């Protein structure tokens with residue numbers, strides 16, 4: 001997205017957030033069954049919204065259309081077209097531990113909150129994804145016809161009387177996305193000291209990774225949250241340079257998290273690498289064949305099966321959480 005576009009959306013986000021203070025945990029219901037805390041209501045609401053096509057102009061596209069749980073909340077294509085069939089510009093990113101990222105998306109250091117980010121797919125137009133630009137009132141109208149939503153907005157945002165607008169919708173989406181915590185991959189158990197949690201090959205890969213990769217793919221999510229230029233540069237996408245306007249930032253992209261990387265192919269900002277081996281080669285580093293095989297085994301150990309299968313993150317088909 002362009003700098004101007006991002007700035008406009010950020011201003012909109014700030015205005016919509018309107019200085020509202022996060023819920024204090026006080027339930028809205030004065031009577032009836034155990035009150036749902038505002039925090040729990042917000043995350044449950046966000047989960048329902050994440051899976052709801054009503055967030056798109058023709059009802060056909062939810063966040064989950066592109067961010068599918070079995071791919072670590074990414075998907076299997078190079079890029080995914082929006083509701084108007086405008087082709088996607090970039091590869092869909094994974095969302096495990098997304099609440100920890102210092103900035104969001106491949107190439108925008110100014111996009112720092114999940115609330116601001118969620119405005120981009122809904123209301124952005126570079127490219128059109130969900131196509132809701134100018135449709136805030138329609139969004140509120142649609143969601144307001146659903147009795148469960150009305151109760152959840154009241155429980156989640158008691159201080160607003162359950163207001164439904166882009167501000168409360170994005171806060172709920174943010175609350176749900178912050179619950180997408182992953183720390184149960186074999187690589188995590190290995191990092192916590194269980195040597196036998198991964199194969200011998202993967203252990204060898206961890207050592208190569210520490211030497212050749214961890215300067216950028218650092219920490220528990222295997223990202224330093226910084227922007228790097230890898231050669232050869234993609235001439236069609238300036239990356240960070242598009243946002244800062246500085247040519248020195250052209251071709252710089254945020255190091256992607258490698259959590260669940262084995263199930264989130266294809267790779268790179270443009271989806272140009274279709275396998276983990278392609279992704280390693282695309283860095284232009286010199287990696288021997290045995291080291292490459294070991295690195296792939298180590299990256300496979302970063303798959304958190306319990307995260308991918310967690311029913312609490314799946315399509316919500318249970319009864320309404322708010323009485």
Ligand code: HEC
Pocket residue numbers: 001050055061062063064065066067080081082088089090091092093094095098101103104105106107114117118121122129130173177
């Ligand atoms: C049409 C497909 C599509 C839809 C629908 C979509 N996204 Fe995305 N999402 C993407 C792509 C592509 C990126 C990378 C964008 C970029 O770098 O410019 C992304 C990036 C993100 C990121 C940044 C992740 C990171 O690691 O920085 C978050 C968070 C996110 N999306 C949340 C959402 C939410 C919430 C919704 C629903 C309101 C949504 N997305 C709808 C395709 C989609």
Ligand code: HEC
Pocket residue numbers: 209212213214215216217227228229230253254255256257258261264266267268269270276279280283285287295
């Ligand atoms: C100089 C920093 C740096 C180093 C060193 C580095 N990477 Fe990367 N890596 C990146 C960046 C930046 C990207 C995304 C580039 C893009 O999309 O254009 C990336 C992308 C990837 C991807 C694709 C992930 C995805 O979701 O698209 C994989 C896999 C990967 N790196 C693995 C490795 C391995 C294995 C090593 C060590 C052999 C390594 N990287 C070394 C910065 C680095």
